[in-house]
Amino acid sequence: MSAIREIVRLDGVFKEYVGSLTCDWLGGVRPSIEVTYPRDGVAKVDIRIPLDRDVRQDDWRIEVRPAFAPTFRWAPHLAPTDGHVIDQHAFRAPALIVHDGRRKLAVVPDLDALAKAGDGAEADSPRWYMDLDAPANVLTAGLCATSVKEHVLFVREPGALFVKGQVEFGFYLFATEEPEAIDNPWRDLLAFFWERWGLPLYAQGQPVGGELEPYVRRAYQWAFKEWGAAVWQEFELAGKEVGAPAFIVNVTQSPNYPGPYSEREVLSVWNQAWFSSLRSAHGLFRYGKLTGEAVWIERANKIKELALSAPRCGGGFFPAVVATEMEEVEIDGRRCRRSKGWSTLYWGNSDRNPFGLGIREAPLHILDMSWTALLMLRWHAELESDERLVDYARTYADSLLGLQDERGYFPGWIDAESFQPCGVLDQSPETSLSVTLLLELSALTGEQRYAEAAYRAMDAVCEEIVPEGRWEDFETYWSCCRWGREWLGRPIERNGMYKQCNFSMYWTAEALLACYRSTGREAYLRIGRRCLDELLMTQAAWQPPYIHVPTLGGFGVMNADGEWNDARQSLFADLIVAYGMELGVDEYKERGVAAMRASFALMYCPENAEVKRRWEEAWPFLNERDYGFMMENYGHGGRTSPVRDPMGEFTIFDWGNGAAAEGYLRMRERFGEALLPGKS
Incomplete structure (x- = not known):
């Protein structure tokens, strides 16, 4: 962390919300800081640091200390230790938000400045980050090198390389006592994000244009x-022809794949909160009505019949997954995972559960x-x-x-x-x-x-x-x-x-x-x-x-x-x-x-x-x-x-x-x- 820090002065209402705002120097260079006030309750802070040489520095940051003790906090990602940060990869609608039931303060990175900063793809590239330290009551935004740990958290890495030229950084501060903004602490920020960045892209036809x-x-x-x-899996069950899409397929099952295929997971059909064949059947049925092609309705009905075939237990409870037995076979010298077919089917439940149990036992x-x-x-x-x-x-x-x-x-x-x-x-x-x-x-x-x-x-x-x-x-x-x-x-x-x-x-x-x-x-x-x-x-x-x-x-x-x-x-x-x-x-x-x-x-x-x-x-x-x-x-x-x-x-x-x-x-x-x- 830089040894020299610059105090940033704020005017007006922000004195009641921000106890202190400080900004690091970078490579011994003092930052140029401009604060403007686009509208009531909003401050924009623009920071420029001209570097006449490449600089290696572990971290550069601004720190905002609220002038109150928050009872509510929100950030887009977790940073559970001092070594963790909220990397720019998690910046979908990035903000740090705190309030005490009366005053709300939010820090929002300037996404225009971030867009100019490049992709941060090199291992030692400085990447934008945020951090929320609740015990210390500090909101941070800054630049450092990062890497991915666990699945998925981000950690600081030393030795970020700041290349010669002008480093630009910016952020907004939002401050309000409006009761509606305390009751729903995201609404005003969402409106800002959409008006400032989302709606112009939407008007241009993003994310995909044309008919769907x-x-x-x-x-x-x-x-x-x-x-x-x-x-498409079709088989007979209790005297009925049923069918549904397989839970998952992978690139080795492409008709163009040059080798033998191997199934990623158990060949199965799911009616679970994520993977719902019955939900997909709704789409097929509607498509059949839209196009007048009976084949889609026929397939939708086969999926419906499979859902109705799930055996009830304990009164009205029923399993969510029907699966087949699997085996490993050797084909052309490769070990491949294959289903033994629907003649081996069994019922069970999602193996995404707290007990480490497979489909049959879940x-x-x-x-x-x-x-x-x-x-x-x-x-x-x-x-x-x-x-x-x-x-x-x-x-x-x-x-x-x-x-x-x-x-x-x-x-x-x-x-x-x-x-x-x-x-x-x-x-x-x-x-x-x-x-x-x-x-x-x-x-x-x-x-x-x-x-x-x-x-x-x-x-x-x-x-x-x-x-x-x-x-x-x-x-x-x-x-x-x-x-x-x-x-x-x-x-x-x-x-x-x-x-x-x-x-x-x-x-x-x-x-x-x-x-x-x-x-x-x-x-x-x-x-x-x-x-x-x-x-x-x-x-x-x-x-x-x-x-x-x-x-x-x-x-x-x-x-x-x-x-x-x-x-x-x-x-x-x-x-x-x-x-x-x-x-x-x-x-x-x-x-x-x-x-x-x-x-x-x-x-x-x-x-x-x-x-x-x-x-x-x-x-x-x-x-x-x-x-x-x-x-x-x-x-x-x-x-x-x-x-x-x-x-x-x-x-x-x-x-x-x-x-x-x-x-x-x-x-x-x-x-x-x-x-x-x-x-x-």
């Missing part, structure tokens, strides 16, 4: 024709069952009447009600034999998805008991989860990012924040909108908007030069991982627009459409020329038979590269191209071609 239906055709052509042998996940039951009700209401779907969902809901605890929550996992809670995430925001299910069931059946249970659950989440940002769900700790499980149920002390996943923000915002629509209570809408805005802080509001795919509108996942343009955006988009319609807010409508468009930005196809080039650089054997292939996200490992970019190796139809197609078709039907133009 060609991407849908690419996805279905890829899954059911060119890669059909690997993707406990039942309430979240997965509630999601599948909700999709059944929506099929019946929106696509085609089928009382079997209602009966299946209702039988499950009756069993679900028996699990509601005295506080109103539904548990996370239940034992597959005793059907008792497993003791992990038994009071979590996963409950919110069950709220939406119960409200839709109540509206469909007229039975108030379902709605009463839903409101009890919703009130518990509003009182205990939302205020402290306890967004802990299965993905927070038991996906690929398993760091921090020792923090389950408590915030990381150094940042004053929980490890958070935006999936549970989405379920809660959706449930609150449903509660508002069924009761008319404005409190539900207000809290729902707060949850939606917290979710939108994980949406990209600009195009970083170091993220080498279109990013506007795309989503990250959590505050300890690296994804950009994650497949969840095709699920979130509909809800964002729905809030825009309910509130009459254009920004939400635009953000929702941007999210939907970002859902196709990673597809390998001629429409995405630059992305297509990157795919071919990564996998030279790809050609027109692979158009439609699409990774579920980008930049997952916390680093990208201008060349030889790690584009990924697999596609999950139900959490990638098929999910994007479903999202587009659903939104087009609900909101019309004025919002999402297309052609049949």
Whole structure:
């Protein structure tokens, strides 16, 4: 850290918010600092440091010490020790926010200055970072070299090289006592990000322009024709012909791959919170109605029949996964993983669970069952009447009600034999998805008991989860990012924040909108908007030069991982627009459409020329038979590269191209071609 620090003087109201603001010298050179005030409550600080030589320095920073003791803190990523930072890779809508219930202060990097700074791709390049040290009450923004540790956190590295020339850095300070800005600490910043950076890009046609239906055709052509042998699984079950897309396929299963294929994971079909074949079936059904081609409806119905074939247990509970036995075989001298075929099928549940159990042994996940039951009700209401779907969902809901605890929550996992809670995430925001299910069931059946249970659950989440940002769900700790499980149920002390996943923000915002629509209570809408805005802080509001795919509108996942343009955006988009319609807010409508468009930005196809080039650089054997292939996200490992970019190796139809197609078709039907133009 530099030994010489410059004190930055602030005028007016900022004296009541900022106890001190200091700026390092760099290589012995004093910074030139200019402070302007674009509008009331906003200060812009521009810093220039002219270097007449290259400088090696471990760190350069500005430090903001609030003039109050915060009771609320927010940052886009976790920095759990003094050695960690929030690297620019996590800058989707970057801000450090604190308030004490009366005064709010936020630090926002100047993304225009960051865009000029280059991609920071070299190991010793100074990269922009932020840091939030809660015990010391210090907000930091600066430059240092970084590397990726764990999955995915960022750490400081010594010896950053600041090259000869002018170093430019800048940031904004936001200060307010407006009660609305305390109640919803993200709204004013989101509006700023969108107006300043997001909307101009959106108006230019970012992240992808033109009609989206060609991407849908690419996805279905890829899954059911060119890669059909690997993707589409069809077999007989209890005397019925059923089928569904395989959970996952990889590049070795391309018809163009020059060697024998090897399956990445167990050949299986899932109806889980991420990977939902029944959700994909909604898209196929809608596509069949749109195009008049019966084949799509036939396949959708086979997926529906598979979902209805899941054997019930413990009353109305049911498994989420049907899988096959696997084996290793040697082909042309290579060890390959292969399925033994659907004659070996067995039922089970997601192996993304806290207990380290595989599909066959895993406990039942309430979240997965509630999601599948909700999709059944929506099929019946929106696509085609089928009382079997209602009966299946209702039988499950009756069993679900028996699990509601005295506080109103539904548990996370239940034992597959005793059907008792497993003791992990038994009071979590996963409950919110069950709220939406119960409200839709109540509206469909007229039975108030379902709605009463839903409101009890919703009130518990509003009182205990939302205020402290306890967004802990299965993905927070038991996906690929398993760091921090020792923090389950408590915030990381150094940042004053929980490890958070935006999936549970989405379920809660959706449930609150449903509660508002069924009761008319404005409190539900207000809290729902707060949850939606917290979710939108994980949406990209600009195009970083170091993220080498279109990013506007795309989503990250959590505050300890690296994804950009994650497949969840095709699920979130509909809800964002729905809030825009309910509130009459254009920004939400635009953000929702941007999210939907970002859902196709990673597809390998001629429409995405630059992305297509990157795919071919990564996998030279790809050609027109692979158009439609699409990774579920980008930049997952916390680093990208201008060349030889790690584009990924697999596609999950139900959490990638098929999910994007479903999202587009659903939104087009609900909101019309004025919002999402297309052609049949």
